[in-house]
Amino acid sequence: MIEKYKHIIWDWNGTILNDVDLSVSLINELLTDYGLKTISLSEYKNFFTIPVRDYYESLGFDFSKDSFEVIGKKWMDEYEKRKFECRLYEGIREVFRKISELKIGQSILSAYSQNTLEEMVKHFGLQDYFPYVVGLDNIYAASKIQQGRDLIRRLGYKKGEVLLIGDTLHDLEVAKEIKADCVLLTSGHQSEEKFKSYCAQTEGVKIIPSVNKLFSRIIIPD
Numbered sequence: 001m002i003e004k005y006k007h008i009i010w011d012w013n014g015t016i017l018n019d020v021d022l023s024v025s026l027i028n029e030l031l032t033d034y035g036l037k038t039i040s041l042s043e044y045k046n047f048f049t050i051p052v053r054d055y056y057e058s059l060g061f062d063f064s065k066d067s068f069e070v071i072g073k074k075w076m077d078e079y080e081k082r083k084f085e086c087r088l089y090e091g092i093r094e095v096f097r098k099i100s101e102l103k104i105g106q107s108i109l110s111a112y113s114q115n116t117l118e119e120m121v122k123h124f125g126l127q128d129y130f131p132y133v134v135g136l137d138n139i140y141a142a143s144k145i146q147q148g149r150d151l152i153r154r155l156g157y158k159k160g161e162v163l164l165i166g167d168t169l170h171d172l173e174v175a176k177e178i179k180a181d182c183v184l185l186t187s188g189h190q191s192e193e194k195f196k197s198y199c200a201q202t203e204g205v206k207i208i209p210s211v212n213k214l215f216s217r218i219i220i221p222d
Contacts, residue, residue, distance in 0.1 A: 002163070005162060009162060009180065010165050011164075013111075013167075016088060017089075018089050020041070020187075021041075024039070034061065034071075045190055045191040046190075050169075056068060091212040098215065108130050108132070109134045109147060110144065114135035132151060132155075145177050152180070162179075164182050165183045167188025168184075168188065169184075169195070171184065172184060172205055175205070187209060192209075
């Protein structure tokens with residue numbers, strides 16, 4: 001059960017912050033601007049991946065005509081204008097509180113830019129739960145593996161003592177790299193089908209529908 005862990009590492013976008021609908025809306029605006037086919041929510045959850053550059057290419061963006069940096073900045077500029085439209089997932093504050101009462105430490109590890117991540121954590125009044133809030137030094141969401149390595153060194157925990165909770169296969173990649181167990185939430189940016197096809201033979205990972213099921217559903221064998 002969750003009580004076996006000494007520390008929980010949380011992803012931010014799509015795990016704590018429910019920004020999936022906004023992300024779909026903004027990518028469809030961008031697709032329309034570039035004369036490309038728009039996508040549904042279910043299609044989005046199958047297309048989306050990290051690094052984000054690969055996701056854009058899969059949607060048909062041609063970086064020989066317009067650079068990824070330019071296209072990605074257009075999306076992020078609109079996201080930054082509207083980010084406070086997003087809300088935390090229902091019930092997640094209670095989950096943070098329960099974990100804190102169990103004397104289990106909590107951190108955030110995100111592919112979001114560091115300054116904006118800190119701004120959002122403070123906006124929602126969550127800073128007291130997270131002594132470590134770790135993001136990237138840019139807006140392009142390439143990878144957070146190195147940041148994960150640095151964080152686990154700072155925490156000083158061993159294999160089996162840390163649980164990483166996220167909503168993408170990149171979170172699982174990070175968990176493997178830092179020797180943490182992993183929970184993937186299907187309420188975020190990637191689909192359950194995408195998880196199942198990848199995770200079928202992967203040990204130490206559980207797939208659950210939402211953070212509200214964390215205490216009732218997660219059982220990772222010793």
